[in-house]
Amino acid sequence: MVQSTRITSVEVAKVAGVSQATVARSFAAPHKVSDKSRQKVLEAAQSLGYVPNAIARSLKSQTTNIIGAVVPARSEYWQHLVAEISQQLAERGSQLLLFTFAKPSEVSSVVEAVRQYRVDGVLLASAFIDHEAMVDVTSLGVPAVAFNHPEAVDISASVSVDNEAGSAELAAHLVETGHRSVAFVGGNPETGSDRLRYRGAAKELRSHGIVCPYIGAGSFDYDAGYGIAEALLQHFGGVEGLPDALMVAGDELAFGVVDGLRALGTSVPDDVSITGFDGLPQATWAGYDLTTLVQPAEELIREALGVLAGTSDERSHLTVKGFVRVGRSSRRPAVQGES
Amino acid sequence: MVQSTRITSVEVAKVAGVSQATVARSFAAPHKVSDKSRQKVLEAAQSLGYVPNAIARSLKSQTTNIIGAVVPARSEYWQHLVAEISQQLAERGSQLLLFTFAKPSEVSSVVEAVRQYRVDGVLLASAFIDHEAMVDVTSLGVPAVAFNHPEAVDISASVSVDNEAGSAELAAHLVETGHRSVAFVGGNPETGSDRLRYRGAAKELRSHGIVCPYIGAGSFDYDAGYGIAEALLQHFGGVEGLPDALMVAGDELAFGVVDGLRALGTSVPDDVSITGFDGLPQATWAGYDLTTLVQPAEELIREALGVLAGTSDERSHLTVKGFVRVGRSSRRPAVQGES
DNA sequence: GCATCATATGACTACGTAATCATCTGGGCA
DNA sequence: TGCCCAGATGATTACGTAGTCATATGATGC
Structure with missing residues (x-):
């Protein structure tokens, strides 16, 4: 049923016994065509297998x-x-x-x-x-x-x-739930998102007397998070030295941090709470069940x-x-x- | 720096002192234009901010x-x-x-x-x-x-x-690693992928004397897998009744099954082995670390x-x-x- | 019955490009 | 010098549509 020759509005017009303009209007502005004409056009189009050409339309209409x-x-x-x-x-x-x-x-x-x-x-x-x-x-x-x-x-x-307000909200939630020490795990530090999320967290925490250090993973992907876990444990001197919570700059990154820490024998959330940012579908997956800021x-x-x-x-x-x-x-x- | 008037190859031709055809060739088939002309054209195009119009090109070239x-x-x-x-x-x-x-x-x-x-x-x-x-x-x-x-x-x-051979390979791997009872968790049963993956597994397992029941989750998404976990435990009469392995028809579905089982106190892989199918990036995430058939x-x-x-x-x-x-x-x- | 007007329709053209064809240029060679 | 040919260039056209304008059609009011 492959068309051998390209069917255009001109062919349809010929078969329907109307002008090409009427065919065009039948598709682009049906109300400008009488019911009778439209009927004839649609029938002809159907029988010929006509499909309007969006490329030509785009060229003509400049959109x-x-x-x-x-x-x-x-x-x-x-x-x-x-x-x-x-x-x-x-x-x-x-x-x-x-x-x-x-x-x-x-x-x-x-x-x-x-x-x-x-x-x-x-x-x-x-x-x-x-x-x-x-x-x-x-x-x-x-x-x-x-x-x-x-x-x-x-x-x-x-x-x-x-970003800033969201991160502050997350920080406030942590404080409310009893966290007294928090560190921030950043992604790509050249992005505004990263900076603003850290700033929001740091400000809010400071207002509660908590100083929040920034630890950079370098990027927002899973592997960066997984890889930073060991450095985190070293930096804080082992599981006991970990802060109450780690705020991670993005969900995917957070998944990596969670898995990396768990692989090293650290329990989340028993040894350390983790939050993310983004609200990805995977954040609701039971394996992570991540506390995060959901972007609408x-x-x-x-x-x-x-x-x-x-x-x-x-x-x-x-x-x-x-x-x-x-x-x-x-x-x-x-x-x-x-x- | 917004263009007030649309710049076309005609304007460029005028400025470069060549024909429109030469401008078109300079972009579409540079080797058909002398270095001198091309140079002039590119300069003019640059100064005018000309960008070839792919829509017009598509209409003319029918591609x-x-x-x-x-x-x-x-x-x-x-x-x-x-x-x-x-x-x-x-x-x-x-x-x-x-x-x-x-x-x-x-x-x-x-x-x-x-x-x-x-x-x-x-x-x-x-x-x-x-x-x-x-x-x-x-x-x-x-x-x-x-x-x-x-x-x-x-x-x-x-x-x-x-699908069939891949599923058979997975099944063979399970048998090799000592699994003696296996069930298959299907996704959308109306898809060929689902049927073929089950068939491959069932055939291979049968050749080792293992009968592989099919349990349908209905679709391939995470929630379907998470939801089927409870039904699985009921079906097999609790953790002790579970087969050695569950072959799941897709990775995303498998993530759900893993999380669902774990949420119900079942250990993966200690109580039951799980395999997936697809080879998604998340399959390598440490939280799942899924045995799966990687699609290239x-x-x-x-x-x-x-x-x-x-x-x-x-x-x-x-x-x-x-x-x-x-x-x-x-x-x-x-x-x-x-x- | 005629003038008036809204609606429907058709002829024509332009959107910007690339392919075709004809013409032109210049270099190689006898 | 003159001829020939390859490569470069220009003029022209068509791709398929939608908008513009003019005309035709039919309904309404007097």
């Missing part, structure tokens, strides 16, 4: 109905968000052109592709995208939203979770897409509040009488 | 350089594959138009979009895509590859891991893209061997003298 997303290839967090982005775009009838990069050096070629395809808007996982690349993207007039990168104030819109992915992306669609302010810099999810990776408050 | 992928929205396995697909396409200079669906009912509208955008090829996560949808996709003459769905013999090409994702996708690119046979039905990864979720062979 592709495609949103681009530029994200790191290997990241549980971004995979999570991409799933949400894709679903919301489908609801809006838009398409998703997905660009991934394994190394920052790949970003420039990716950006070039984004520009060539004339997408209607771009979502940028910008913690890893440098200033120059963002300027390049926006220079063609493409609306762009920097995701979790509020520093991009002068370049494009941005949508972020409130659905809301974040709705706002981001709103900016791209022009329904929100194009220069807005939005911050969305997350909420604390309490799991068993952090201790419950000690009950009076227990030790 | 979009875009590959579509239709996958379920929430699946660790597919997220894993999408990352790989995206990376390989980037290497080939192609783009990825990603379509996800949460429910099978969404597939038809997704397929319509695939057809409209005239993608050069489609990858289908076909275990969840019905026959009609696949016919629709291919009816426009778009090359399609069904992924892990060898039943689609008469419709399109397919690329699959050897890189190879699978290279083959699939090869079919789409026409470098492989378009009607080929390829099967790729996986390999067993041994983790601590299954017991090591009992040493002589130990119990």
Whole structure:
């Protein structure tokens, strides 16, 4: 049943006995066509196997109905968000052109592709995208939203979770549940997320008289967390020296820290409480059951897409509040009488 | 620095003092242009901020350089594959138009979009895509590859891991390491993957005199696995009644089974060995350290893209061997003298 | 019955590029 | 010097659609 010749709106028009314009209108603006004509057109289209050509439409209408997303290839967090982005775009009838990069050096070629395809808007996982690349993207007039990168104030819109407040909330929760010493395990220190999450935690803890040291794992991935576990034990002089809690800068990183510590005989949460940040689906998996700050992915992306669609302010810099999810990776408050 | 007027190859030609055709050639086929002309063109393009329009190119050349992928929205396995697909396409200079669906009912509208955008090829996560949808996709003459769905013999090409052989290998490994009773925990029983994996396991085990019952979790996701744990214990009459090993039809499902059993006080692997299937990155996470059959994702996708690119046979039905990864979720062979 | 007007329709064109074809240029060789 | 050919270039056209404008159709009011 493969079409031998390309079926265009012209062929359909011929068969239906109307003009090409009427065929086009029957698909793009059905209300502008009489019921009778539309009926004839749809029948002809059906019998010929006609499918409107979105490429030609895009060229003529100067709008592709495609949103681009530029994200790191290997990241549980971004995979999570991409799933949400894709679903919301489908609801809006838009398409998703997905660009991934394994190394920052790949970003420039990716950006070039984004520009060539004339997408209607771009979502940028910008913690890893440098200033120059963002300027390049926006220079063609493409609306762009920097995701979790509020520093991009002068370049494009941005949508972020409130990293600092969220981290402070987590810290407050730890204090409330009886933790008196806390250390922060950072991810990639060059990202704003990392800095803000540490700052939020440190400020809140200081207000309770707790000094919170920063220990860097270098990146946000599982292996970095797993690898830092031994260094943590050394740094604190063994299990007994560990603080009451470790606040980890991201969930995936936290999974690694949890597993790394457990592999070294440390119990989580009995020897040390662990918190994460992101609210990944895996955080609810019983093996981790991570106390974490849940980013409201659905809301974040709705706002981001709103900016791209022009329904929100194009220069807005939005911050969305997350909420604390309490799991068993952090201790419950000690009950009076227990030790 | 936003362009007020759209810059086209015509403007560049004017500034460079050449024809539009030469500008087009300078980008699409540089070797067909003299160094001098190309130089002038590139300078002019640079100064004007010209970016070739891929939409117009696609319309004229009847090839979009875009590959579509239709996958379920929430699946660790597919997220894993999408990352790989995206990376390989980037290497080939192609783009990825990603379509996800949460429910099978969404597939038809997704397929319509695939057809409209005239993608050069489609990858289908076909275990969840019905026959009609696949016919629709291919009816426009778009090359399609069904992924892990060898039943689609008469419709399109397919690329699959050897489910049956892989499952048999896992079973053989269990027998070798001293397991004498094994049950199979299935996912979605309507998928070929599920059936073939059970068949491979059952056959191999039978050849060793072991009868392998099938217990269905209903789907391949974590929650299904977590939920089936209690039913498993009931079915076998408690921890003591459990078989030596549970072969689980997919990794994500296996994570759930592991966590569910552990939550009920069952030790993995001391009380029961668990194996998975897929070889997800999380299978190597120390919390699970799953014995599983690793699908060679890189190879699978290279083959699939090869079919789409026409470098492989378009009607080929390829099967790729996986390999067993041994983790601590299954017991090591009992040493002589130990119990 | 005629004028008026809203709606439906058709002819035409442009979106920006790449392929085709014809023309031109310059170097090699007799 | 003159001829020939390969490579470079330009003019032209088509890809399939949607918007613009003008015309046709039918319903309404007097």
